[in-house]
Amino acid sequence: MINLTNIEKVYRTSSIETLALNNINLNIRKGEFVSIMGPSGCGKSTLLNIMGLLDEPSKGTVELDGQRVSTYRDKELARLRNEKIGFIFQSFHLINDLSVVDNVEIPLLYRSANGKPRQTYAKEALEKVGLSNRIKHFPKQLSGGQKQRVAIARAIVGKPEIILADEPTGNLDSAMGNEIMNILQTLNNEGATIIMVTHDENMAKRTHRLIRLFDGTQVQ
Amino acid sequence: MIRHLFKLIWNKKRAHSLLLVEIWASFLVLFGLSSLIVYNVRNYREPLGFEYQNAWAISLNSNQDTVEVAEKIERVLQQLRDQPEVEAASRMSSNFPFSQSSMNNGVEYNKKNVLADFFSTDEHFAKTMVIPVLEGRWYRSADSVGKYTPVVINRKLKEGLFGDEKPLGKVIGERFKVIGVVNTFKSKGEFMADKPALFELLDVKTRWNDLLMVRVKPGTDAVFEAKMVKAITTMVTGWSVEVDHLTDSRKTTHNMTLVPVIIFLIVSGFLLINVALGLFGVLNLSIAKRRGEIGLRRALGATGTGISEQFISEIWVLATFALLIGLLFAVQFPLMNVFDIQAGIYLTAIAISIVVIYGIVTLCALFPSRLAARIQPAVALHEE
Numbered sequence: 202m203i204n205l206t207n208i209e210k211v212y213r214t215s216s217i218e219t220l221a222l223n224n225i226n227l228n229i230r231k232g233e234f235v236s237i238m239g240p241s242g243c244g245k246s247t248l249l250n251i252m253g254l255l256d257e258p259s260k261g262t263v264e265l266d267g268q269r270v271s272t273y274r275d276k277e278l279a280r281l282r283n284e285k286i287g288f289i290f291q292s293f294h295l296i297n298d299l300s301v302v303d304n305v306e307i308p309l310l311y312r313s314a315n316g317k318p319r320q321t322y323a324k325e326a327l328e329k330v331g332l333s334n335r336i337k338h339f340p341k342q343l344s345g346g347q348k349q350r351v352a353i354a355r356a357i358v359g360k361p362e363i364i365l366a367d368e369p370t371g372n373l374d375s376a377m378g379n380e381i382m383n384i385l386q387t388l389n390n391e392g393a394t395i396i397m398v399t400h401d402e403n404m405a406k407r408t409h410r411l412i413r414l415f416d417g418t419q420v421q
Numbered sequence: 422m423i424r425h426l427f428k429l430i431w432n433k434k435r436a437h438s439l440l441l442v443e444i445w446a447s448f449l450v451l452f453g454l455s456s457l458i459v460y461n462v463r464n465y466r467e468p469l470g471f472e473y474q475n476a477w478a479i480s481l482n483s484n485q486d487t488v489e490v491a492e493k494i495e496r497v498l499q500q501l502r503d504q505p506e507v508e509a510a511s512r513m514s515s516n517f518p519f520s521q522s523s524m525n526n527g528v529e530y531n532k533k534n535v536l537a538d539f540f541s542t543d544e545h546f547a548k549t550m551v552i553p554v555l556e557g558r559w560y561r562s563a564d565s566v567g568k569y570t571p572v573v574i575n576r577k578l579k580e581g582l583f584g585d586e587k588p589l590g591k592v593i594g595e596r597f598k599v600i601g602v603v604n605t606f607k608s609k610g611e612f613m614a615d616k617p618a619l620f621e622l623l624d625v626k627t628r629w630n631d632l633l634m635v636r637v638k639p640g641t642d643a644v645f646e647a648k649m650v651k652a653i654t655t656m657v658t659g660w661s662v663e664v665d666h667l668t669d670s671r672k673t674t675h676n677m678t679l680v681p682v683i684i685f686l687i688v689s690g691f692l693l694i695n696v697a698l699g700l701f702g703v704l705n706l707s708i709a710k711r712r713g714e715i716g717l718r719r720a721l722g723a724t725g726t727g728i729s730e731q732f733i734s735e736i737w738v739l740a741t742f743a744l745l746i747g748l749l750f751a752v753q754f755p756l757m758n759v760f761d762i763q764a765g766i767y768l769t770a771i772a773i774s775i776v777v778i779y780g781i782v783t784l785c786a787l788f789p790s791r792l793a794a795r796i797q798p799a800v801a802l803h804e805e
Contacts, residue, residue, distance in 0.1 A: 296714055310422055
């Protein structure tokens, strides 16, 4: 599903060169639930961004469903992100000026889906995460757990094959974190491939496979 | 997407209220300016109705002389006609073309009353000012013997009084009989609106119509002018004589129209530049504040171009809200026929203002939106 070969990522400024990822080789299979762990600054988010086609590696190749994406243009990458990948972030990244249902609809806007079906799919996604009674609310009216559930609904509304979650429980208490984890496990059981960055060993234990990074290098 | 953008702007209406007011006010200022320009351009494109080149207006003032004033004016006129440099000469009321003087009165026909500019002239006026007669003929001295004063009206007055009816031979305002129709006569210059006008045959025995219009041969210079003035003052001792070249009077009249327009244009220009700079600043700030949202949208499937288009579309939506409010005000002008100006002028001005407003907001959004398109999604998401 996702194949990373000899991935290297270097951040350069005029005076400093930082090696964020060094010789990463990774193969994520369809339907897997993988967690990535490591100390802060070890390159977890960078790795997730490269897998999510939000960033380009300095070296190495990224393959998605057997296709090398390095030659893809912005438009093709955007289409792949929209159709194949769903993103969940630690800080939720909800747009405060839009209602819950409007936030969830956003990925469908970039597929030029019509208004009615768009809303139907958004409501279905919200129902799946147990938030069908909050569709007209605005993000500021929601708790942290509810916000993350909205973010999950937004990630799954387009029925992507891959879900990339960057510390989805990082801003939540353990009870809320468990709830979110249960939702992710349900999605995985339904066939979604999930790659999750986490600091929490207990959450990582609930995934199929654990990848550990240290100073940009894969150690497990 | 359009609905999404409308929702986004509507939900942020408080934050956008100042921008809305700025765009709305700019629209109204532009509407005023465009109305003025369209009005003047339309007037300018309509024919003047006479030829001002080589035409001089000679104002005679009898001062303390009260003896046979009318006869003396006629003698001066005759003397002028005898000059080889003079092609034609005519006597008229003081409201000669491009002068600051005007006379108007209501003219009635079949219970219709139209306000018209009045000009008292003699039979040579049409020839002197080269005014083509469309229907009928210009009046002659011999016409004064009839019961009614012969008059020539312009097309505007004809339409106002008679509509599709034939005007020739009709009696208007109880004492006038229409014997001719001319096209336009814009006595205050090209920028003047084509207003109803009526020319009546003057009574040569009255002392008041002491203005002489002279058409000289091309190339006639100041030497002849000095000679002519000297000859007149010799003929009518104690009288003062003033010569106005219509080409100069026309320039003065044009300046009186154009200077306020130019001042309005400059003031509006500064205002619009300020609004544009304000918009530009606000959009730049908005993009800096919305980097997280930009990163998110890129992650969810937006292209760089899509982000750029979104920011431009957002400002268009904002402009549309402001324009809708502005239109509520602007449409009152044609509906209520404010200043008695044709609705078409206001509608053209509205269209121009809308296009300019969309142009300005697009220009202001172009650079910030391109900046937004270049934001790296991974970096923007991390910053949040």
